[in-house]
Amino acid sequence: QAVLTQPSSLSASPGAAVNVTCTLRSGINVGTYRIYWYQQKPGSPPQYLLKYKSSSDYQYGSGIPSRFSGSKDASANAGILVISGLQSEDEADYYCLIWHNNAYVFGTGTAVTVL
Amino acid sequence: QVQLVQSGAEVKEPGASVKLSCRASGYTFSTLDINWVRQAPGQGLEWMGWMNPSMGLTGYAQKFQDRVTMTRDISINTAYMELSSLRPEDTAIYYCARGVFQGFDFWGQGSLVTVSS
Numbered sequence: 547q548a549v550l551t552q553p554s555s556l557s558a559s560p561g562a563a564v565n566v567t568c569t570l571r572s573g574i575n576v577g578t579y580r581i582y583w584y585q586q587k588p589g590s591p592p593q594y595l596l597k598y599k600s601s602s603d604y605q606y607g608s609g610i611p612s613r614f615s616g617s618k619d620a621s622a623n624a625g626i627l628v629i630s631g632l633q634s635e636d637e638a639d640y641y642c643l644i645w646h647n648n649a650y651v652f653g654t655g656t657a658v659t660v661l
Numbered sequence: 662q663v664q665l666v667q668s669g670a671e672v673k674e675p676g677a678s679v680k681l682s683c684r685a686s687g688y689t690f691s692t693l694d695i696n697w698v699r700q701a702p703g704q705g706l707e708w709m710g711w712m713n714p715s716m717g718l719t720g721y722a723q724k725f726q727d728r729v730t731m732t733r734d735i736s737i738n739t740a741y742m743e744l745s746s747l748r749p750e751d752t753a754i755y756y757c758a759r760g761v762f763q764g765f766d767f768w769g770q771g772s773l774v775t776v777s778s
Contacts, residue, residue: 582764582765586706591768591771592758594765594767597763643706649708649720650722650764655705
């Protein structure tokens with residue numbers, strides 16, 4: 547079982563809200579982790595969107611639109627990247643990242659398609 | 662502004678080594694770690710290891726422990742990543758990324774390494 551599992555793909559219409567989940571493996575408590583989120587478009591390196599640990603411990607990358615935000619669902623043991631008001635330019639791959647057991651671990655990645 | 666500029670594409674035969682560079686500018690190079698991440702064609706991101714430019718300390722992912730070496734030249738604000746015993750499955754884009762507290766913020770543009778006979 548992967549340490550971080552993401553849905554392989556999501557799709558939504560322009561203007562909709564999309565939740566990209568990053569589920570931590572059983573036994574790893576999401577509450578203790580700072581989760582980083584990245585956006586990657588074809589042919590480009592990943593871009594830092596934001597990091598989120600709690601409602602009082604989060605930070606957005608420089609120039610990142612406010613329609614991107616982070617949260618957690620403790621009951622699902624998951625971090626969440628929320629894209630509100632989806633736009634065509636948000637079509638990309640999204641990855642989560644944590645520091646776990648003295649190593650960085652990426653999520654499996656989610657391809658978001660704007661219908 | 663912070664920039665990480667990487668070396669160009671490389672083509673190597675199986676069994677060879679490759680050494681990539683990552684030149685930093687726009688901040689004090691010695692103060693933040695440099696990480697290396699790779700992405701095979703059509704695949705996700707895979708972390709390889711970190712290097713602290715100030716002390717030269719390193720930490721490698723277990724998968725690459727015996728094949729990777731990360732070094733730096735502080736005088737020219739440049740980090741290096743050498744991967745040995747290359748095999749076709751090492752074909753990937755290799756990125757350097759600046760480490761901040763438990764994550765990365767700025768990334769290099771990537772260096773394509775192709776391993777083929």
